[in-house]
Amino acid sequence: MKKMRIGILFGGRSGEHEVSIMSARSILEVIDRKKYEVVMIGITKQGRWICGDDSMIVLETDHAAIDSASAAALLADPAINSLFKVSGRAGGREFALSRVVDLDVIFPVLHGTYGEDGAMQGFFELADIAYVGSGVLGSAVAMDKGIFKSVMRAAGLPVLPAVIFNRSEYQMDPGAVINKVLQELTFPLFVKPVNLGSSVGVTKASNPEALRSGLDEAARWDRRLLVEQGIEAREIEVSVLGNDVPNASVAGEIVTQGEFYDYEAKYLTDESEFLIPAPIPEAQLERVRRLAVAAFKAADCAGMARVDFLLEKSSNELFLNELNTIPGFTNVSMYPKLWKASGLEYTEIIDRLIELALERKEQRDCVEHSFEVMH
DSSP states (O other): OOEEEEEEEOSSSSSSHOOOOOHHHHHHHOOOOTTTHHHHHEOTTOOEEEEETHHHOOOOOOOOHHHHOOOOESOOOOOOEEEEEEEETTOSOEEEEEEEEEOEEEEEEOSSSTTSHHHHHHHHHTTOOEEEEEEEHHHHHHHHHHHHHHHHHTTTTOOOOOEEEEHHHHHHOOHHHHHHHHEEEEEESSESSSSTTTTTOOEEEEEEHHHHHHHHHHHHTTTTEEEEEEEOOEEEEEEEEEEESOOOEEEEEEEEEEOOOOOOIIIOSOOSSSEEEEEEEEHHHHHHHHHHHHHHHTTTOOOEEEEEEEEETTOOEEEEEEEEEOOOSTTTTTHHHHHHHHOOOOOHHHHHHHHHHHHHHHHHTTTTOOOOOOO
């Protein structure tokens, strides 16, 4: 039987570039090579596409290696689901495309901007190629922390209060923005770029000076900034898998040594403790799972998502924190850990995600695109 060709797309123009490489490596280690022919497609921090078995090594090395690597391209042409090699002088006007391989499914492992925010998904839609994960809408809603809160509130789901504003507004009058925040919220506060993940650019502020420095940090990463009410909470996570009828894994709890589950705790150290299942009452566990599926549906997600909650210690109230449509797939990531505890192995998750990508493509193919007016 002919193997299905899976293009693993990783790297990207995001602050989560390195995390993406780690996730891609983990997938590469466990994907069933008897079923799939794997094609590695790397994207540099500057946005250049490269292909080849060594593309992962190239992205981790110096600029000279990237400059000499084989440039690659996909075309937004529904008739051509192929990966092309780009030949020609860098920066020159003349170049040539040569077909490398036809792809059946794209597996984007692009965390953050230009990968998880709907931009790449829009390109896949134009190219009419099957791809793993949520579509344009679900990706964009989940990625934008402000819009996410609005959609969750509209669906009757609990979220923490926050103040959202543009970077330009803050830069024009920092004092006015800080005063507005302090009129609506109380310390402690969490300051975040609206569009980013993996806790990149996220800080905790317990006083006005820390709030200002946190806003300066968040402004490095996005044009929209969010300040969220902080609470004393436990961090609960659930993995969701499916399309129109999604399923939720068991819930897990992350116990961190720091003030919150930041980038270093997620990817660089092993000091955080994962409690699976989360040590909370059974009724609360079931409510977390129901809310996770409800959030997944409200945002029109597909394929996969990790849904993060905050469980307030004083009141035992649950709040939706984030929904990650391309969650971390490293060997320490919660998404595969939670499914393993639910009886689904890493390799089976990948198989299921590819099946869901093809199912979603079939759904798109059933939609009419031409309307004829009868005279």
